[in-house]
Amino acid sequence: MARMSASVPKPGDPETVHRQTGxxxxxxxxxxxxxxLLFTLAxxxxxxxxxxxxxxxxxxxxLELIDQVFQSNLARAIWEMxxxxxxxxxxxxxxxxxxxxVELQIIRAGRAPEVIQRQRAQQHAEHRAxxxxxxxxxxxxxxxxxxxxxxxxxxxxxxxxxxxxxxxxEIVITQVIQSLLLAGLIMWMxxxxxxxxxxxxxxxxxxxxPENLDQTLRLGRSVKRxxxxxxxxxxxxxxxxxxxxYLDRQHQDELALAAHRDRLAELxxxxxxxxxxxxxxxxxxxxxxxxxxLANRRHFDEIKEVEFRRALRLGQPLTVLMCDVDxxxxxxxxxxxxxxxxxxxxxxDTLKRVFAxxxxxxxxxxxxxxxxxxxxxxxxxxxxxxxxxxxxxxxxELPHEASAVSPYVTLSIGLAxxxxxxxxxxxxxxxxxxxxxxxxxxxxxxxxxx
Ligand SMILES: Nc1nc2c(ncn2[C@@H]2O[C@H](COP(=O)(O)OP(=O)(O)OP(=O)(O)O)[C@@H](O)[C@H]2O)c(=O)[nH]1
Numbered sequence: 501m502a503r504m505s506a507s508v509p510k511p512g513d514p515e516t517v518h519r520q521t522g523x524x525x526x527x528x529x530x531x532x533x534x535x536x537l538l539f540t541l542a543x544x545x546x547x548x549x550x551x552x553x554x555x556x557x558x559x560x561x562x563l564e565l566i567d568q569v570f571q572s573n574l575a576r577a578i579w580e581m582x583x584x585x586x587x588x589x590x591x592x593x594x595x596x597x598x599x600x601x602v603e604l605q606i607i608r609a610g611r612a613p614e615v616i617q618r619q620r621a622q623q624h625a626e627h628r629a630x631x632x633x634x635x636x637x638x639x640x641x642x643x644x645x646x647x648x649x650x651x652x653x654x655x656x657x658x659x660x661x662x663x664x665x666x667x668x669x670e671i672v673i674t675q676v677i678q679s680l681l682l683a684g685l686i687m688w689m690x691x692x693x694x695x696x697x698x699x700x701x702x703x704x705x706x707x708x709x710p711e712n713l714d715q716t717l718r719l720g721r722s723v724k725r726x727x728x729x730x731x732x733x734x735x736x737x738x739x740x741x742x743x744x745x746y747l748d749r750q751h752q753d754e755l756a757l758a759a760h761r762d763r764l765a766e767l768x769x770x771x772x773x774x775x776x777x778x779x780x781x782x783x784x785x786x787x788x789x790x791x792x793x794l795a796n797r798r799h800f801d802e803i804k805e806v807e808f809r810r811a812l813r814l815g816q817p818l819t820v821l822m823c824d825v826d827x828x829x830x831x832x833x834x835x836x837x838x839x840x841x842x843x844x845x846x847x848x849d850t851l852k853r854v855f856a857x858x859x860x861x862x863x864x865x866x867x868x869x870x871x872x873x874x875x876x877x878x879x880x881x882x883x884x885x886x887x888x889x890x891x892x893x894x895x896x897e898l899p900h901e902a903s904a905v906s907p908y909v910t911l912s913i914g915l916a917x918x919x920x921x922x923x924x925x926x927x928x929x930x931x932x933x934x935x936x937x938x939x940x941x942x943x944x945x946x947x948x949x950x
Contacts, residue, residue, distance in 0.1 A: 525695045529687040536679030544671050551667040552660075556630055559655040562598035563632040567653055575638040578606050578648040586616070593653070594618030600629055600656035604636075606649045613649075622658045629655030697721070697729050701736065713744040789864040791841055792848035800863035800871060807861075807875045808926035811918055818875055818918035819882035820929050822937040823851070823889070825868035826910045826945040830902035843909055844868060846898055854889045871933070879917030879950060886913045886948045910946035912937060917950070 570593050577586040586604075594602045600623035606614040633652040639645040697719045704717045716737045719729060787799035795803070811818035825831070825847060832840040844864075851862045851870055861873040874882050890911055898909035914937025916929050923929050940949035 523695065524698070525687050525690045528690050529683045532683040532686050533679065536675075536682060540672070540675040540679055543675055544668065547671045548664065548668050551671075552664055555660050555663050555667075556655075559598050559660060560630040560632070562596075563630060563653045563655060566593060566596050566599060567632055567634070567651065571634075571636055571651060574604065574651065575636040575648050578636065579638040579640065579646075590616060590618055594620075597659055598656055599653055600627065600658070601652075601654040603652040603654075604649055605652075607647060620656060620658070623654070624657065627654065627657040629657040629660055631655070694729070701732060705736070708740070710747055713740050713747070716740065789848075792845055792864050794848050794852070794870070795861060795863040797863065797865050800861065800865070800873070803861050803863075804873060804926050804930075807859075807873060808918075808929070811875060812920065812924075815920070816876050817878040818873070818929070819877050819879050820916050820918075820933040821872035821874070821882060821886055821889075822914040822916075822930075822933040823847075823870040823872065823911045824913075824937055824941070826905055826912055826941075827900065827903045828868040831900055831909070834900075834902040843898055846896060847893065847909065847911070850893045850896060851889065854885060854892055871930075879915060882915055882917065883948060883950065886915060889913070890946070890948070905944065905946045912940040912945045913948040914938065914940050915948060915950035 570589055574586065574589050574593075577583075577589055590602060590604060593599060599620075601617065601619040603615060603617040606616070608614060631652065631654050633650065635647050636649040636651050637645050638648045700719060701717065717733055717740075719733050721729070787795060787802075789796045807818060810816065825843070828840065828843075831843060835843070847868075847870070848862070848864065851872065855862050855872050855874070859875045860877075861875075863871050863873075865871050872885075874885070877885070890913070893911055894906075894908060896908075899907065900909045901907065903910065914933045914935065916932035916936055918929055923932075936949045940947050943949060
């Protein structure tokens with residue numbers, strides 16, 4: 501199977517393309533043969549015409565020679581009226597190859613001329629062969645020359661055509677051989693000087709890939725040759741070099757781009773982390789009181805509704821403590837506003853320590869007023885926690901010389917427990933806690949009212 505598939509021509513393979521498109525050399529040979537055929541026809545025509553005229557001239561000369569050879573003997577035979585000799589001479593003339601027809605007119609005084617003729621069987625009356633005609637004279641003695649007849653020699657037309665046929669045959673054969681040799685020579689030269697190298701270039705280009713661009717094209721010809729193929733060879737190599745440099749540059753650019761992309765991703769990751777942290781911080785800040793770090797009123801408002809609905813749904817207890825620093829205005833006036841802030845921080849810290857269980861919420865509602873939300877805690881437990889709060893604060897012994905109830909900072913606490921019978925909104929619960937706080941204040945402060 502592997503062997504079979506290896507022999508299957510692949511698209512783009514130079515051999516396949518060559519089979520599909522044909523050979524330049526073959527086309528050149530066909531063109532050469534066509535041209536040679538036309539040239540041969542023209543050449544044969546011209547040479548045939550020349551050969552015909554040469555044959556005519558040659559036959560004319562031959563007739564002249566025959567005439568020179570036989571005219572004196574014929575003239576003598578007429579003069580001597582030797583009819584045997586005359587016949588013999590005439591037969592000899594007629595048997596000469598160049599002669600197609602011979603006609604002898606014998607002039608007799610006082611009588612009509614006598615005509616004797618000899619003709620080849622195939623000689624036509626109308627022919628193209630040369631004709632030689634002249635008078636025959638006989639000089640019986642010096643100075644007494646007399647016309648005795650007239651000889652007409654007509655050339656052998658058959659011989660003419662025979663000679664022409666031989667000539668034309670020779671011309672055609674030599675021309676055809678010449679054309680075939682020329683076409684073969686051109687094909688061989690074209691194949692060895694052009695086609696071979698063009699195929700090598702095609703194979704080289706087909707095998708080109710990014711990883712072998714450094715393999716230059718070598719046509720294996722003499723370095724002294726500087727022709728179109730040399731230009732093509734150096735052009736291909738120059739193109740490969742440029743392409744290789746371009747791919748190298750592109751690779752470097754891709755590496756740099758990947759590095760930039762990685763760096764950018766890192767920066768984005770860093771910025772995202774920073775943004776997330778900032779966002780978390782922002783959310784915390786938006787929900788917490790900047791002075792004490794406790795939940796602010798906004799955050800408390802979010803939580804209170806959730807816890808209230810849960811208590812309502814599950815029927816669990818929910819208790820609210822409203823806490824207010826006693827005589828805080830006096831504290832501020834006595835110790836200054838900055839010290840007042842520190843005092844608020846200590847109170848907040850005490851609140852956080854006492855109400856540190858999960859679910860317990862401590863918030864600063866404003867000024868020196870704090871609220872504690874105790875989900876799942878009934879009023880009785882809450883009261884104990886409130887007492888513990890006052891004790892813890894007292895243990896911290898924050899001096900408050902301006903207070904009318906204690907030498908230390910104290911808290912008044914209002915307590916309200918959730919009663920589903922009478923309360924259906926959290927703010928009602930909050931109002932009750934506020935009212936309880938008011939009662940704690942009016943009852944003398946530093947106490948817990950419910
Ligand atoms: N240092 C400081 N003082 C604040 C802050 N917020 C409110 N205050 C002060 O807290 C005081 C609250 O005084 P009041 O509402 O009259 O109450 P009080 O003086 O504590 O009197 P009682 O509540 O009746 O015991 C005001 O003097 C406010 O200026 C704060 O963030 N820092």
